[in-house]
Amino acid sequence: MQLPPTSVIESWPTPNYVNPETRGRLGMIVGLLLAVMVTITLAIRLYARKWLTQRFGLDDVFIMLAYLPATTYTIIGVITEEKFQWNRHTWDLEPELFVPGLQLILANQILFNLATSLTKLSILSLLYRLTSASGDRKMTIAVLVSIAVVSLNCFVFILVSIYQCTPLSEFWELSSKPQNCIDQDAHLRAINLINTLTDWLVVLLPLKTALGLNLPARKIGIIIFLFGLGVLASSAGIARCYFAWMLTTSFDSVWDNWSSWFCSALELNIGIICASIPATKLFFSRYFPSVFETTFRQRSSMAIDWNIKLVTQSPSLPTFIDRSSSSSTFLPQHPPPPLSYPQRANLNKPLPPIVSDRHVDLEAQTVPENEFSSYPRPLKTSLPQRAGVRFSPCRNLPPSNSESQDRTTILIMYRADNESVPMHQYPAAPH
Incomplete structure (x- = not known):
């Protein structure tokens, strides 16, 4: 990591290592809560698909693979915040904690690309199965093109993240001299912008298929709720793009990096929950019918044998x-x-x-x-x-x-x- 210019460092306030301004423990509370919710939701989904419907498909494989890097990404962010003080301003961070914190940031870059791509592939795999069964050729081709774009994006950005510096250790080594690295600001902007665009693509692509189905008002309400969750996750991606842009224009990188991690954790976990909710319907309708069902049986005073x-x-x-x-x-x-x-x-x-x-x-x-x-x-x-x-x-x-x-x-x-x-x-x- 290349240090800011000397004039910028000299303009920073005096470091405060005793009682500095921090983000609090919001990241730890929200991060652990999201990890627990994702774990429970995914467990219900896999149980319903494997033992209730016995229709375990490729979309379930992708969502299982996405769960591992997404949960690891969330836990690493919590550890970075609590143990390595990455919820402070850059000038209040103890110098010996810079290097391990940057190593975890590099690991999180790779984990984020992997998790978000696998989640999109899970949703697109389910959509491909639906469009193939309905015989919508144009929509099927659009889904296949989207799968190719997301897969290529995942492969390219993970490869670029690994080889962005030669040797890779220059990414976390602090130096005031020029380093043999790519333009990391341009790389950060590109990866966040493309990921956000593909997020909206995956959210809006099933809209035509869903509106073309002749469904009752109750199921249409459920679809609107799911699309609302998808829009919420994509909106978190827009916020992440903003804070990533702040990282490239501000020298307080530690403070701004926390905001980027927080929005990314929301995007990943809400995306997995949104992709898993439809598969949990049978579980709740079987074991919690009074909570899940919205229609009630008509009561009669007449006893029926x-x-x-x-x-x-x-x-x-x-x-x-x-x-x-x-x-x-x-x-x-x-x-x-x-x-x-x-x-x-x-x-x-x-x-x-x-x-x-x-x-x-x-x-x-x-x-x-x-x-x-x-x-x-x-x-x-x-x-x-x-x-x-x-x-x-x-x-x-x-x-x-x-x-x-x-x-x-x-x-x-x-x-x-x-x-x-x-x-x-x-x-x-x-x-």
Whole structure:
């Protein structure tokens, strides 16, 4: 590192190593909090992808690889702030701490490029899978071009960071003489500007695909929330560009470098969280449904027995069969009263056949004498075992007029607590 001119050094205030002005412990608190949040979010994502959906893909591999340099970058920044006093002004930093601090700064340059590039590749890999499945050829080509640009940017800037000085030790050695290094200010501006542009590219690229989907309002709100997180991470990248520009114009490099690290840590960790949130949906919907679900089931005062299986469903009448017990048939203990004669009910709608492999023999019952039958007749039959109402065509009933020839007999079966299973036959009211 080349020292500032002598005139600048002489203009600095007297060093204060006892109680200097510092940034406080904001970096340590925020950095550790971000590291914990990223670790939990990524663990939930990998669990959901590996064991719940069993669709572990290339985007999960990239996000795992991005987690390692991103977390290391955050922890190194915390160590640099706490142990090497890089939260002070340059003139208040103890001289023996310059060299180890600059070595950690060089390591963080490489880690930042690697982490941000791998995070973008994870998002682009997921987007490529979606666009390929939807058949959007133009968007697929755009995603492939973006993957190539991000990969090339990562490779070039890591290579330049490693060989920016020859030998590399001149990067952290303090010298007032010219050094065999590239223009580090131009390198710093270029790397931050290109990374910020690719951040916005990755955030805005899926916008067309997301808006083209026919989704309900709830899912559109989730997409807007995710895009908001992406914009927040990209905005942190803009702030990082500003502080990087300050580094190239100010001689208080230690003070300004803390601000650049803080914005970079926010960008990296929020980016990983934003890329992992969609994959955690199944985990929260399964283990925390009351927190995750936004739709509520309609409550009813009517008790429902979920052991009753729906057999047929028609516009006129659904039919259920009880599966809760194999020894007896579930029948309502208090059947509704039959329709009175003056009440007209339209029961002449066709119903699908009801088939059951379980049967129960009903004792012969005598149909009481009524206006439709002038003589009692026994009924001995074997009917399917079911609960509720059964409709069957009524035969051998004398029609009262020409308009009421189509009739229906209602067989209502019910069982009391200590009674057998009687069967009553009621004719339907004429039309």
